[in-house]
Amino acid sequence: MDEKTRREIEGKILPKYRTRRSACMASMQLVQRQKGYLTKEDMEEIARLLDMEPVEVEAVGKFYTMYNVERPVGRYHIQVCENLSCSLMGGEHILKHIERLLGIKTGQTTGDKRFTLSVVQCLGSCGTAPVIQVNDDYYENLTDKKVEEILERLK
Amino acid sequence: MTTGLVTLKINGREVTVREGTLILDAAKEAGFDIPTFCYQANLSGLGSCRMCLVEIEGQRKLQPSCITPVMPDMNVFTETDTVKMTRSAMLEFLLSNHPLDCPVCDKGGECELQDLVYKHGPRKGRFAEDKVRHHDKDYILSPVIVKNANRCVQCMRCVRVCKEVVGRGVLGAVGRGVHQEETSFLRTRLDCDHCGMCIEVCPVGSFMRLPYRYRARPWDLVSARSVCGYCATGCRLTLERRGDTVVRAIANPEDGFNRKLLCARGRFGYDVMNSEERIKTPLVKERDGSFRPVSWDRALELMKEAILRAGPERAAGVASATLTNEELYLFQKFMRKVVGTANMDSTSRWSAESSLKFMEAAGIRGGGTSVYQCAESDVVVVLGGQLSEENPVTDYILRYINGARRNTLVIASPRGMKLDSSAQLSVRTVPATTGAFIAALLKALVEKKEVSMEGMEAVKGLTVEELSGVCGVNADDIRWIAARLLTAGSVGVLAGTDMLRYDDGAEELALLVRLLENTVRDVRVLPLLDRANQRGAWDMGVHPYLEPGYRPAQRRGHDVHGIVELADSGGLGFLYLLGEDVLGLYPDRAGVERALSRVGFLVVQDSFMTGSAPMANLVLPMAMYGEKHGTMTNQEGRVQRMEAVRRPEGEVRTPLETIGRAGNLIEKDFPVVRPGDVWKEIQKQVPGYGEVRGMEAFKGASADQVAELKPSFSYAVPERAEGEFWLLTGNHLFHGARLSQHSGILRELLGGCVVEIGSTAAQRLGVGEGDMVEVEARGYRERLPVRIREGTPDGVAFMPENFDGKDANRFFDKDRVVSTVRIRPYKKQGE
Ligand code: SF4
Ligand code: SF4
Ligand code: SF4
Ligand code: FES
Ligand code: FES
Numbered sequence: 001m002d003e004k005t006r007r008e009i010e011g012k013i014l015p016k017y018r019t020r021r022s023a024c025m026a027s028m029q030l031v032q033r034q035k036g037y038l039t040k041e042d043m044e045e046i047a048r049l050l051d052m053e054p055v056e057v058e059a060v061g062k063f064y065t066m067y068n069v070e071r072p073v074g075r076y077h078i079q080v081c082e083n084l085s086c087s088l089m090g091g092e093h094i095l096k097h098i099e100r101l102l103g104i105k106t107g108q109t110t111g112d113k114r115f116t117l118s119v120v121q122c123l124g125s126c127g128t129a130p131v132i133q134v135n136d137d138y139y140e141n142l143t144d145k146k147v148e149e150i151l152e153r154l155k
Numbered sequence: 156m157t158t159g160l161v162t163l164k165i166n167g168r169e170v171t172v173r174e175g176t177l178i179l180d181a182a183k184e185a186g187f188d189i190p191t192f193c194y195q196a197n198l199s200g201l202g203s204c205r206m207c208l209v210e211i212e213g214q215r216k217l218q219p220s221c222i223t224p225v226m227p228d229m230n231v232f233t234e235t236d237t238v239k240m241t242r243s244a245m246l247e248f249l250l251s252n253h254p255l256d257c258p259v260c261d262k263g264g265e266c267e268l269q270d271l272v273y274k275h276g277p278r279k280g281r282f283a284e285d286k287v288r289h290h291d292k293d294y295i296l297s298p299v300i301v302k303n304a305n306r307c308v309q310c311m312r313c314v315r316v317c318k319e320v321v322g323r324g325v326l327g328a329v330g331r332g333v334h335q336e337e338t339s340f341l342r343t344r345l346d347c348d349h350c351g352m353c354i355e356v357c358p359v360g361s362f363m364r365l366p367y368r369y370r371a372r373p374w375d376l377v378s379a380r381s382v383c384g385y386c387a388t389g390c391r392l393t394l395e396r397r398g399d400t401v402v403r404a405i406a407n408p409e410d411g412f413n414r415k416l417l418c419a420r421g422r423f424g425y426d427v428m429n430s431e432e433r434i435k436t437p438l439v440k441e442r443d444g445s446f447r448p449v450s451w452d453r454a455l456e457l458m459k460e461a462i463l464r465a466g467p468e469r470a471a472g473v474a475s476a477t478l479t480n481e482e483l484y485l486f487q488k489f490m491r492k493v494v495g496t497a498n499m500d501s502t503s504r505w506s507a508e509s510s511l512k513f514m515e516a517a518g519i520r521g522g523g524t525s526v527y528q529c530a531e532s533d534v535v536v537v538l539g540g541q542l543s544e545e546n547p548v549t550d551y552i553l554r555y556i557n558g559a560r561r562n563t564l565v566i567a568s569p570r571g572m573k574l575d576s577s578a579q580l581s582v583r584t585v586p587a588t589t590g591a592f593i594a595a596l597l598k599a600l601v602e603k604k605e606v607s608m609e610g611m612e613a614v615k616g617l618t619v620e621e622l623s624g625v626c627g628v629n630a631d632d633i634r635w636i637a638a639r640l641l642t643a644g645s646v647g648v649l650a651g652t653d654m655l656r657y658d659d660g661a662e663e664l665a666l667l668v669r670l671l672e673n674t675v676r677d678v679r680v681l682p683l684l685d686r687a688n689q690r691g692a693w694d695m696g697v698h699p700y701l702e703p704g705y706r707p708a709q710r711r712g713h714d715v716h717g718i719v720e721l722a723d724s725g726g727l728g729f730l731y732l733l734g735e736d737v738l739g740l741y742p743d744r745a746g747v748e749r750a751l752s753r754v755g756f757l758v759v760q761d762s763f764m765t766g767s768a769p770m771a772n773l774v775l776p777m778a779m780y781g782e783k784h785g786t787m788t789n790q791e792g793r794v795q796r797m798e799a800v801r802r803p804e805g806e807v808r809t810p811l812e813t814i815g816r817a818g819n820l821i822e823k824d825f826p827v828v829r830p831g832d833v834w835k836e837i838q839k840q841v842p843g844y845g846e847v848r849g850m851e852a853f854k855g856a857s858a859d860q861v862a863e864l865k866p867s868f869s870y871a872v873p874e875r876a877e878g879e880f881w882l883l884t885g886n887h888l889f890h891g892a893r894l895s896q897h898s899g900i901l902r903e904l905l906g907g908c909v910v911e912i913g914s915t916a917a918q919r920l921g922v923g924e925g926d927m928v929e930v931e932a933r934g935y936r937e938r939l940p941v942r943i944r945e946g947t948p949d950g951v952a953f954m955p956e957n958f959d960g961k962d963a964n965r966f967f968d969k970d971r972v973v974s975t976v977r978i979r980p981y982k983k984q985g986e
Binding site: 040043053054055056058059062063070 | 341
């Protein structure tokens with residue numbers, strides 16, 4: 001974690017919360033933005049800043065799929081929803097299709113470190129299933145064609 | 156606090172309980188046992204496992220009884236078909252992926268899952284799928300903890316106990332759903348209290364003891380109820396052996412006051428008993444300085460000759476305050492009646508005067524004070540010492556009670572401690588200025604409230620600011636504490652060993668207690684003692700000025716200082732060190748070494764070759780806890796019985812037998828006795844013990860007064876040159892007294908001796924955790940790794956007093972109130 005991030009946690013995030021530990025999720029998100037994932041040292045540092053135990057930070061990180069704990073991801077992290085609505089609307093097929101297009105299996109990263117593919121649970125956008133999330137953006141009502149276009153744009 | 160009562164019906168039976176009681180507890184009172192997993196007494200409620208569901212009339216869904224408080228006129232059913240079916244279903248779920256590897260699980264035979272399935276479980280599983288095996292191996296999390304994550308039922312007891320009771324919080328629930336795993340940060344080795352509380356509370360074979368692994372099955376074990384010998388919290392525990400090897404110490408939730416609580420020393424220090432280093436036969440020193448084994452007959456004959464040769468004036472004895480009441484009683488009787496001297500002590504570390512004052516101020520001669528009662532007071536004040544390391548389980552009790560009741564906890568001591576994080580206010584006093592600190596409190600109290608009381612006139616002339624300048628505590632903080640004390644309904648004071656060691660603050664404490672008794676009324680004082688039976692040693696009259704029951708001795712003898720001086724002047728013909736390593740503990744190493752070398756005949760009876768033992772003319776082996784019966788009196792005044800789990804091996808004998816036989820050899824009518832005989836005599840002879848019955852009971856009050864306490868109200872900051880450190884000593888978290896250094900397990904927890912300083916000092920010296928520094932004073936140098944203690948101010952250092960060869964007392968100058976040392980970073984040559 002660099003000095004700037006540390007200052008941002010202390011100056012911008014912490015003042016929003018009554019107890020220091022409440023700033024855990026926001027701080028983790030901020031730190032993750034740097035390189036896409038959280039290292040052991042990041043979690044220790046967050047724990048120190050927020051008066052927590054490192055294991056508590058790890059537990060938060062491993063509870064939510066949005067954090068990548070000790071798991072480097074590519075420039076674009078593709079998260080495919082595999083929960084009920086998306087599955088019914090062909091989410092599994094979308095997943096297979098992406099695997100084919102990128103030539104990697106779920107959980108892997110492409111050799112050029114551009115894409116990482118993960119499955120996640122309900123993204124809260126069931127009305128527009130199937131859905132994927134790439135970094136912070138949602139792509140909805142997907143079809144094979146749409147997926148191809150998206151990947152093409154990001155390549 | 157609510158005190159109202161609530162009446163409800165459980166399975167048709169009417170019960171009346173205190174408002175706020177959980178249905179679970181109310182049911183127990185009514186005689187109905189509800190199965191549980193996640194519930195654990197004294198932990199925050201979780202209500203996650205659903206084992207304890209009950210039916211409540213008028214509520215459509217079943218309710219978890221472990222987090223649902225009773226309401227008036229509730230009608231609860233704990234044994235209906237729905238409840239039974241649900242229990243069985245919950246267990247079926249738990250078993251769906253449970254490995255059921257009971258035959259190789261250490262917990263087999265004492266597992267809550269086994270027991271509950273046996274009692275409530277489905278007789279048949281309906282899950283046809285293959286079980287998921289989430290982890291292929293067990294994880295070693297510490298030298299004492301191994302974790303099998305497959306067996307976990309996710310009750311979170313381990314996580315909660317570590318945080319809420321132990322105060323470490325180094326365990327977390329990592330992952331979610333069936334993948335959730337209660338473990339350390341990234342499964343790395345734990346840097347924690349190693350107390351094993353996580354193991355003790357785990358209902359299944361998930362958290363397990365590494366040293367006990369695959370060593371025994373519970374039904375193979377022979378057990379005996381005992382008392383921990385490592386500090387005066389005096390935790391009850393059960394020692395268990397397989398064959399002749401003691402393999403486990405477990406807490407005794409059914410009848411010990413400490414319930415499931417034990418610290419690392421109590422839970423893992425049992426292996427001293429099995430140590431290969433123990434002294435196994437009597438040894439006599441040859442002319443060339445080597446030791447030769449001799450028979451007991453010959454040894455006792457030599458002892459007798461030495462006693463007779465020396466004569467009463469030139470004889471003395473020091474007995475360890477970790478022995479049983481029976482042994483201590485007989486020791487002083489032997490010294491007084493057979494040897495004919497009152498030259499005796501039960502410590503190497505402080506003067507008889509200091510102990511008299513402390514006894515008076517801390518209410519030692521009175522009856523008992525329960526630690527729970529003290530901890531539940533509206534305001535709890537901890538004075539001096541390092542409670543979290545000296546008396547770990549007392550620390551656990553204070554923490555969880557404070558967490559649940561949110562009462563005011565105040566700490567005033569020279570070093571940082573783990574309990575600081577629970578305290579509303581934690582202040583650092585300059586070492587050996589507890590007296591000044593209490594005087595400041597007294598002054599602040601009379602500023603707020605007019606008190607006319609004897610002894611208080613002198614306080615008028617003082618100012619809080621002046622005293623604050625001595626003890627180093629901010630005047631506003633002192634006034635804040637005083638204000639809390641005045642509005643409290645009850646006050647608990649815990650008085651640490653530092654007050655004894657530095658002869659500091661007893662007079663002021665007595666005055667404070669008297670003042671509070673006049674204002675608050677309900678005042679409970681609990682001494683914090685570092686030796687398991689210090690209180691018993693005093694009760695039994697192992698003291699140069701006091702006979703059993705605090706009766707003033709007809710003729711006073713020398714205390715340990717007097718004994719050392721007498722020896723140094725060549726005036727001591729016979730010295731009996733019973734379990735006490737004077738050389739390792741007396742606050743002037745060079746002086747005591749010279750003195751011991753001048754003793755006519757030195758007898759050391761101990762379990763191990765202590766520092767003093769090689770200087771002895773005669774070394775006698777000694778049985779230790781677990782090998783003898785007897786009673787111990789903890790710091791609360793709780794008299795607890797302990798049983799032997801096995802006989803002492805070979806030629807090892809109990810002090811009782813040794814003293815009895817030696818006495819009998821000299822005086823025909825001195826009887827060779829058994830513990831039961833001595834206990835009967837104690838009950839007759841020692842006031843306060845007559846009414847003690849059973850495994851555990853508080854002693855009654857003894858004498859009227861042992862010391863006249865008048866504060867002088869003159870204070871000074873102990874000397875210290877710029878850049879130097881005051882050197883404090885005491886027990887380490889993993890070590891109590893000198894015995895525990897022979898426990899292989901405890902030794903593994905802490906590699907060796909350390910020197911502890913605060914983070915500001917570490918920064919100033921440019922050293923980090925584990926870096927080597929050189930400690931130097933009085934011509935001695937020692938290279939030690941640094942341990943950083945948050946909250947300890949610069950200028951204060953600590954070295955445990957537990958290590959042979961790294962003796963802290965080399966640095967002590969007994970003529971100084973607090974000795975100082977220089978500490979500098981140690982760089983290897985060429986660096
Ligand atoms: S041994 Fe004690 S301090 Fe360490 S993890 Fe277990 S409960 Fe926590
Ligand atoms: S390890 Fe044991 S105590 Fe901890 S959650 Fe699992 S079953 Fe409960
Ligand atoms: S050392 Fe003290 S606190 Fe620890 S188990 Fe023994 S008696 Fe209890
Ligand atoms: S199931 Fe995919 S967004 Fe809800
Ligand atoms: S014991 Fe009540 S829910 Fe677990």
